[in-house]
Amino acid sequence: MAVAARSDLARECGCERDGEGVRVSRTEASGYEILRVQIKSEAASARIGKPCGRYVTVSLGGALIGEGGREDFCRVLGVELREMAERLSGKRVTAHFSLLAVGLGNAELTPDALGPKTVQRLTVTRGMGSENATFPLSPRPCRISAIAPGVSAQTGLEMAEIVRGLVETTAPDLVLVIDSLAARDKGHLAATVQLSDTGIQPGSGIGGKRKALTADTVGVPVLAVGVPTVVGTATLVRDALLRFGLGQETPELEELVGGSESFFVTPKDIDLLLPLLASTLAKSIEKAFTV
Numbered sequence: 001m002a003v004a005a006r007s008d009l010a011r012e013c014g015c016e017r018d019g020e021g022v023r024v025s026r027t028e029a030s031g032y033e034i035l036r037v038q039i040k041s042e043a044a045s046a047r048i049g050k051p052c053g054r055y056v057t058v059s060l061g062g063a064l065i066g067e068g069g070r071e072d073f074c075r076v077l078g079v080e081l082r083e084m085a086e087r088l089s090g091k092r093v094t095a096h097f098s099l100l101a102v103g104l105g106n107a108e109l110t111p112d113a114l115g116p117k118t119v120q121r122l123t124v125t126r127g128m129g130s131e132n133a134t135f136p137l138s139p140r141p142c143r144i145s146a147i148a149p150g151v152s153a154q155t156g157l158e159m160a161e162i163v164r165g166l167v168e169t170t171a172p173d174l175v176l177v178i179d180s181l182a183a184r185d186k187g188h189l190a191a192t193v194q195l196s197d198t199g200i201q202p203g204s205g206i207g208g209k210r211k212a213l214t215a216d217t218v219g220v221p222v223l224a225v226g227v228p229t230v231v232g233t234a235t236l237v238r239d240a241l242l243r244f245g246l247g248q249e250t251p252e253l254e255e256l257v258g259g260s261e262s263f264f265v266t267p268k269d270i271d272l273l274l275p276l277l278a279s280t281l282a283k284s285i286e287k288a289f290t291v
Contacts, residue, residue, distance in 0.1 A: 008181035010055035033059040053198035078287030088221040097142035100172035104179040111229040111266040115178040116148035121282035160211040183228035200224040230264040
């Protein structure tokens, strides 16, 4: 079938095993599966449809159910976040490390509100006294600032323009971008977290063409973290047809499936899942950037 199912997840784009220009490894920590993908060549990037770089996927499992499970998951994800942040920035995370967290998305649209809801739950520490003062909390977090700038339709501004302006003013060591993602497999919805060191293009999973947030566009390294919250209806139709052996490519079939590619669906309990996801990401970020 010629209609391409959109996905922000590297694991859904032919990165399940080693291949030419692609390195894949699987590990487990505290019962949570971790898939690491490195796209190493431009040829592999073109074949897969993802930029060269590292992608880490941590499966949530049952982490959203029960405080104990979330605590373990946050610790595991925090380790992965910190490791990628230090590799990207070339600096150790200390009390003087400066992080700018950017929550992308529309806070008024639940499936797209992961970024804004996550930064709302972060403990912002930049500006709380001088750098040399004794911080009242122990252990001590690095300098964290956060913003949820809305979407371009609300502001008339490209996210890259806003973030670059903030970078020029505050000079962070790293920009951490949090966003809702699109998946191909409905089983991954609200069930996996992806980190990447390649930046992010807002709205790319649903066909958006906004300017990418990368080190080149904002001026400092960009670490992206996201959770898939939507899947395209074209993908659901495509998978159902293929499952029943009806996916032979014909003009009529492509017209039928292609005509539904602008519609997206989300879990029916997204109103309950989204706050749990946001809290989980916020806690993981704080664990990663506390020394």
